[in-house]
Amino acid sequence: MEEIMKNQDWIEKDAQCMMQTYGRFPIAIDHGQGALLYDVEGREYVDFTSGIGVNSLGYGNWQWASAVGAQALRLAHVSNLFYSQPYIDLAAELCSRSGMSAAFFANGGGEANEGMIKLARKYSFDKYGHGRSTIITLNNSFHGRTVTTLAATGQAVFHQYFFPFTEGFRYADANDIDSVSEAAGDDVCAVMLELVQGEGGVYPMEQEFVHQLAVLCAERDWLLLVDEVQTGVGRTGTLFAYQQYGVLPDVVSFAKGIGGGLPLGGILSNEKCRGVLGPGMHATTFGGNPVSCAGGLSVLHQLNDAVLEEVKIKGELIRDFIQGLHSPYVASVRGLGLMIGIQIRGADHKALARQMIDGGLLVLTAGQDTIRLLPPLTITKDEIMRGLAIMQNVLCP
Numbered sequence: 001m002e003e004i005m006k007n008q009d010w011i012e013k014d015a016q017c018m019m020q021t022y023g024r025f026p027i028a029i030d031h032g033q034g035a036l037l038y039d040v041e042g043r044e045y046v047d048f049t050s051g052i053g054v055n056s057l058g059y060g061n062w063q064w065a066s067a068v069g070a071q072a073l074r075l076a077h078v079s080n081l082f083y084s085q086p087y088i089d090l091a092a093e094l095c096s097r098s099g100m101s102a103a104f105f106a107n108g109g110g111e112a113n114e115g116m117i118k119l120a121r122k123y124s125f126d127k128y129g130h131g132r133s134t135i136i137t138l139n140n141s142f143h144g145r146t147v148t149t150l151a152a153t154g155q156a157v158f159h160q161y162f163f164p165f166t167e168g169f170r171y172a173d174a175n176d177i178d179s180v181s182e183a184a185g186d187d188v189c190a191v192m193l194e195l196v197q198g199e200g201g202v203y204p205m206e207q208e209f210v211h212q213l214a215v216l217c218a219e220r221d222w223l224l225l226v227d228e229v230q231t232g233v234g235r236t237g238t239l240f241a242y243q244q245y246g247v248l249p250d251v252v253s254f255a256k257g258i259g260g261g262l263p264l265g266g267i268l269s270n271e272k273c274r275g276v277l278g279p280g281m282h283a284t285t286f287g288g289n290p291v292s293c294a295g296g297l298s299v300l301h302q303l304n305d306a307v308l309e310e311v312k313i314k315g316e317l318i319r320d321f322i323q324g325l326h327s328p329y330v331a332s333v334r335g336l337g338l339m340i341g342i343q344i345r346g347a348d349h350k351a352l353a354r355q356m357i358d359g360g361l362l363v364l365t366a367g368q369d370t371i372r373l374l375p376p377l378t379i380t381k382d383e384i385m386r387g388l389a390i391m392q393n394v395l396c397p
Contacts, residue, residue, distance in 0.1 A: 005040055011024075027045075032059025035047050035050075036059070046386050048362055048387055050257075053257055057261075057298075057377065058378045058379065064298040068262070068298070080284075084290050087289075090300070098239060099243075101270050101273075106264075106267070107264070110145055118281075118282055119276050119282075124223075132189050137152050137153070137192045139155075140174060141155070150162065151167070170188075177216065195210065195245060204335065210245045214247045224250050228252050232256070232258070235339050236339055239308065240252060264293065302378075314337075315335065317381070318338075319333045319335065319340060328346060329344050329346055339373075343370050344369050353371050
C-alpha cells in the first residue's frame with residue numbers, strides 16, 4: 001500500500017533536500033479546481049493568491065490544459081534558431097491587443113525586466129553614445145531578484161549582501177514629478193515604473209503623474225518603461241494597466257499571468273524601439289517555448305472584454321466589502337481590478353494573514369503593513385464571498 005504523506009512529512013522532506021530560501025506556510029498543496037486549492041490532507045482553501053498572480057485562469061481549466069497538452073505532444077521545445085507557430089501567434093495577439101509593435105519572450109519577470117533595461121541602454125547608446133545610461137526608478141518599487149533588477153528596485157532593504165550591485169540607477173518618489181525632475185541629468189536614458197507598486201504595498205500611480213511623466217520622457221527622449229509583470233494580463237481589469245492611464249509606453253514587461261501557470265514572460269516595444277535589439281544582442285534558451293506559448297495564447301483567448309470587465313466588478317465587490325466591515329484593523333483599501341491591498345493598523349499584518357490561512361483563505365502580504373489579494377481572474381462570486389466570510393472572521397474579532 002502506498003504511504004499517505006501528510007503536510008508535515010513534505011515539510012521535513014523539503015528541509016532535507018531544498019535550500020531554505022522561502023518562508024513557506026506549513027501547507028503542502030496537492031491540487032485545485034476553480035479558485036479552490038486542496039492540501040495533501042484534503043483540506044480546502046479559497047485562493048486569493050493565484051500563485052502570486054500567475055494562475056490567471058484558476059485551476060483545472062480544461063481549455064488551457066487541452067491547449068498545453070496538445071502542444072506538448074506536437075512540439076515541446078525547439079531552438080530559437082528556427083521558427084515555430086506558437087510564439088508567433090502569441091506575439092501577434094499580444095501586439096494586436098496592446099497597441100505595441102513587437103515582442104520578445106523570456107521565462108519570467110526578472111528576466112523580462114533585464115531585457116527592458118538592456119533595450120533602453122542600447123537605444124540611448126545607438127543615438128547618443130557613451131554616458132547616457134542611467135535609469136530612474138521609483139522609491140518603494142520592486143523589479144526583480146537578479147543583481148541588476150535588485151539595483152533597479154527602489155527599496156534599500158533589497159540592496160544587501162550581493163555586492164557589487166549593477167550601477168546606473170537613481171530613485172525618485174512616486175506621484176511626484178518634481179522628484180523625478182530632481183533625479184534627472186544628462187546621463188539619464190529612461191524612467192522605469194510599476195503603475196501599481198505590488199511588492200511595495202499595492203500603491204497605484206496617480207493619473208496626472210503618469211501623464212506628466214510621459215510628457216517629460218517624450219521631451220527629453222527618455223524611454224518610458226512600464227513594469228507590468230504583476231499588473232499585466234488582465235490583473236487590473238484591462239489587458240495591461242497602462243491602457244487605463246491613457247499612455248503608450250516605449251517598452252512594457254510582462255510575466256506571471258500570461259502563461260496561466262507555466263513559466264513565460266517577455267517585453268513588448270513600440271514602433272520606435274522594435275529594432276533596437278538585433279541578432280545576438282539578447283536571447284534566452286527557453287524564451288518562446290512552444291508549450292508555454294500555447295498556454296499563453298489560451299489565456300489571451302479566454303480573457304476577452306467581458307471577462308476583463310468582470311475583473312473590475314469583482315475587484316469593486318471585494319474592496320467595497322472590506323471597506324464596509326468597519327474593522328479595527330483596516331486602515332485603507334486600495335488597488336485596481338483584482339490587485340488589492342488592505343493596509344493594516346493596530347496588528348501585525350503577517351499574523352492576520354496567517355490567521356486567514358489557518359481559517360481556509362490563502363492571502364499574501366506586501367510592504368510593511370499590507371495584506372495583498374491576487375485572486376484568479378476567473379474566480380466566481382460564490383468563491384469570493386466564501387473567502388470574504390473567512391476574512392471577516394479575522395478582521396472583525
